[in-house]
Amino acid sequence: MTFLDELRALLGPEHVLTGGDTDSYTLDWRGRYQGKALAVARPGDTEAVAAVVRLCARHRVPVLPQGGNTSLCGGATPDQEGGTLLLSLGRLNRIRSVDTDNDTITVEAGCILQAVQQAAEQAGRLFPLSLAAEGSCSIGGNLATNAGGTQVLRYGNTRDLTLGLEVVTPDGRVWHGLRGLRKDNTGYDLRDLYIGSEGTLGIITAATLKLYPLPVARCTALLALPGVEEAVQVLSRARAGFGAMLTGFELMAGYCLQGVVRLYPQQRLPFSGASAESPWFALLELSDSESEAHARERFEHVLGEVLEAGLATDAAIAENVAQTRALWHLRESIPLAEAAFGKAVKHDVSVPISRIAEFVRTTNGLLQANFPGVTHVIFGHLGDGNLHYNVAPAPGQAEADLLALQARIYQVVHDSVHAHQGSISAEHGVGQLKVEELTRYKDPLELDLMRRIKQALDPDGIMNPGKVVRV
Incomplete structure (x- = not known):
């Protein structure tokens, strides 16, 4: 029997896709x-x-796990060789248990993030991970990339929200690590090793996640x-004034929100006159128990102080x-508007909050000096130092002409990130997009240790090859 014959016998022919049936899986x-994929396997x-991984190990077939296929760095897309098995986790979509006394929920990797949020809410709890793609991204993908989102400021990244994992190793064994423990000091933390590894060390199949009490009240405001x-x-004052209640603080260039309302006339900025044309906006939210x-x-006391100090020119508080939903919809529509306006050179970077203003000013200047007229499309999670620092075409510049400059633009931006002691990947992962960039900016010892870990856990190199680190 061939590899595909054995795979069909294992899963059933209906759960092994080949040919044109794989197209939606192989395009990010x-x-x-x-x-291109040898096939798409859909285990349940x-x-x-x-069993599929054991089969792949025996035949030395590379395997690429995929969740909601919302990767922004090509981490869930196979190469052009056509020899990789794409393993879709979409059928592993069960909520296994909710434990309100322990404030945990155990879910399978194929669960859509929004479904996990809803299951938590039905139990009177909050699962705080929130992303623009929450209606389509999966928990497995969130774990694989250590996703961030809009509430990292208070609750942390996906890693901070995870207590235990279930993982299939590259030789097809199962690590049953679904422990709902907040203290477990019994050796190396394998959980944190797998989270953020983008399927290069093993396949996460389930996770035990933290839950929180539902907030009694939320206050949201947009500031010009x-x-x-x-x-x-303003962020510093909000932290001092709200303490742990501060849930989110989003920074957006005026160009971003003004573009949203141009493209989607049904949305409105809650300002008029000069305030609507402000060069920058911040969306902040607190949750109170x-x-x-x-x-x-x-909320009103702190915002009043901000306005009196002249740090903001206007403020609109959701009533x-x-x-509240309308204000967040403005923020969440930025990536859609950006895509509609055409392809940009995108960056997902983090910089110490104290250096963000200097980074933006310096990098904008460097880009204009090297690529006159390009448009700065800047937004992100100021509360945790994460900016989506994107570069769009200059007026009249063809999209293809901008993309031809991509490598040079990357170098200018990433050199500046490095000079400001930041990271070239904050929450999107490395995938295949930034593999080569890591060799330029990562400490050589760190890279060496990463390669050693990869070789120790995946000696045959079959787990999502070509992503994150090359050995």
Whole structure:
């Protein structure tokens, strides 16, 4: 029997896709990477995943795990060789248990993030991971890339929200590590090793995640700001004034929100006149466990101080749930608007918050000096130092002409990130997009240790080869 014959016998022919049936799996959602797969396997449980991996190990067939296929760095797209088995985890989509006494939820890797949020809410709890792609991205992918999102400031990245994992190793064994323990000091932390490894060390099939009490009240406001320096000062005051209640702080260039309302006329900025044309905006939110009145009083007091200090030129506070959703919808529509306006050179970077204003000012200047007229499309999670620092075409510049400059633009931006002691990947991962970039900016010893870990856990090199680190 051939490899594919054995695979069909193992999973059933309906769960082994070949030919044109694989097309939607081998193209990333941004249309940036198009690969080829030997086949797409769709196992239905952990033991089936393990059996498929054992088969791949025996035949030395590379295997690439894929969740919701929302990777932004090509981490879930196969290469052009056509010899990789793409293993879709979409059928592993069960909520296994909810433990409200322990404040945990155990879910399978193919669960859509939004479904996990809803299951938590039905149990009277909050699962705080929140992303623009939450209606399509999967928990397995969130874990594989250590996804961040809009509430990292208070709750942390996916790694911080995870207590235990179930993982299929490259030789097809299953690590049953679904322990809902907040303290377990019994050796190396394998959980944290697998999270963020993008399927290069093993396949995460389930996870035990932290839950939190549902907030009693939320307060949300959009601020018009004169500059990034003022945004950093507002963040500092918000942290001092709100403490642990501060849930999110998003920074957006005026170009971004003004583009959203141009493209989507049904959306509106809650400002008029000069405030609507502000060069920068910040969206901030607090969550309170005490009362609506307590949250509102604190919120208005701190924002009043911000306005009196001249750090913001205007502020719009949401008066109800619908207005809160509308403000967040403005923020979440930026990537869609950006895609509609055409391809840009994208960067997902992090810089110490104290150096973000300097980074933006310096890098904007370097780009204009080297590529006159390019457009700066800057937004992100100021509260944790993560910026999506994107570069769009200059007026009249063809998209293809900008993309021809991509390598040079990357170098200018990433050199500046490095000079400001930042990271070239904050929350999107490395995938295949930034493999070569790592060799330029990562400490050689770090790279050597990463390669040693890869070789120790995946000696045959069959797990998502060509991603994150090359050995």
